[in-house]
Every structure is written in C-alpha cells, then in structure tokens.
Amino acid sequence: MPRALGELEDAVMTRVWQWNRPVTVREVLEDLQQERSIAYTTVMTVMDNLHQKGWVRREVDGRAYRYTAVSTRAAYSAALMNEAWSRSDNPAAALVAFFGMMSAEQREALQDAVRIVAPALPGAPEAEPGDKTEPEEKAASGGEPGTEGDFPAGEAPPDSGR
Numbered sequence: 581m582p583r584a585l586g587e588l589e590d591a592v593m594t595r596v597w598q599w600n601r602p603v604t605v606r607e608v609l610e611d612l613q614q615e616r617s618i619a620y621t622t623v624m625t626v627m628d629n630l631h632q633k634g635w636v637r638r639e640v641d642g643r644a645y646r647y648t649a650v651s652t653r654a655a656y657s658a659a660l661m662n663e664a665w666s667r668s669d670n671p672a673a674a675l676v677a678f679f680g681m682m683s684a685e686q687r688e689a690l691q692d693a694v695r696i697v698a699p700a701l702p703g704a705p706e707a708e709p710g711d712k713t714e715p716e717e718k719a720a721s722g723g724e725p726g727t728e729g730d731f732p733a734g735e736a737p738p739d740s741g742r
C-alpha cells in the first residue's frame with residue numbers, strides 16, 4: 581500500500597473514531613480540506629476501501645452512506661503491524677529492527693503486553709489463581725481510556741488479510 585494512501589486511511593479512520601458517530605463522506609472531506617486539498621472522490625474511494633476491508637460498516641442515509649467504525653484504533657493498529665510484518669522476507673529481522681526503533685515507553689508497553697499474553701502461549705507455566713499483573717488488571721477492567729473492548733457487542737473482527 582502506498583504510504584500516502586495509508587496516511588489518508590489513517591486520517592479518515594481517526595475522524596471516524598474521534599466523532600464516534602456515523603459519518604458521511606462529505607463530513608470527512610470538509611474536515612480533511614482544512615488541512616489539505618483533496619477531492620470528494622478520493623475520500624469516497626478511501627471510505628469504500630475501508631468498508632471493503634471490514635474496518636467500517638455503512639448504512640444508506642438518503643443518497644449517501646453513513647460510516648461507522650467496526651473496531652478500535654488498537655485493533656486497527658495491530659492489524660497494520662501484522663500486515664507489515666507478514667510482508668517481510670525475514671520476519672525475525674523485521675522484528676529486531678522494529679524493536680530497535682522503539683522508545684522506552686513503547687518497550688515497556690511491549691513488556692506489559694507479553695506478560696498479559698504469555699500465560700496463554702503453549703507451554704507457558706500456569707499462573708496461580710489471583711496472580712494478576714498490573715497490565716492484566718488494566719486489561720480486565722477495560723484498559724486505558726479509548727481502548728476498552730476491541731469490537732462492539734456482536735461484532736466480529738474484520739478480516740486482516742487485506
């Protein structure tokens with residue numbers, strides 16, 4: 581995916597998440613035009629692509645569609661990282677390079693994430709009942725603001741095999 585298209589998809593998704601309501605192409609266009617010159621058809625194509633990829637759902641409203649996010653920013657980011665990693669001819673080297681680019685805060689977040697998922701990995705020792713780490717407690721309680729639950733009730737994750 582060309583970098584500019586990825587950036588535009590991110591810009592569109594950011595608005596859909598921020599507004600937290602069904603949005604039209606026209607609304608997104610008018611907001612994007614405050615930052616850059618962009619055509620209606622470009623935004624329409626990007627929103628249609630996001631719908632085809634399963635990141636937004638749409639409903640007809642008169643002669644337009646209203647788009648709503650299907651998942652959280654965290655799930656979207658994870659799928660983008662997975663997609664980029666899967667395109668590497670040497671995934672281990674890609675991970676090493678990626679880890680080398682991380683800030684101290686990002687490395688700490690990675691360590692917290694590994695502590696959360698490690699018990700679920702094959703061959704992992706079983707934790708004693710009540711042995712929750714701080715990151716697990718955050719995850720169990722809904723996590724940080726804006727990250728609770730990956731998908732709305734009754735929604736399945738979008739196909740990340742784009």
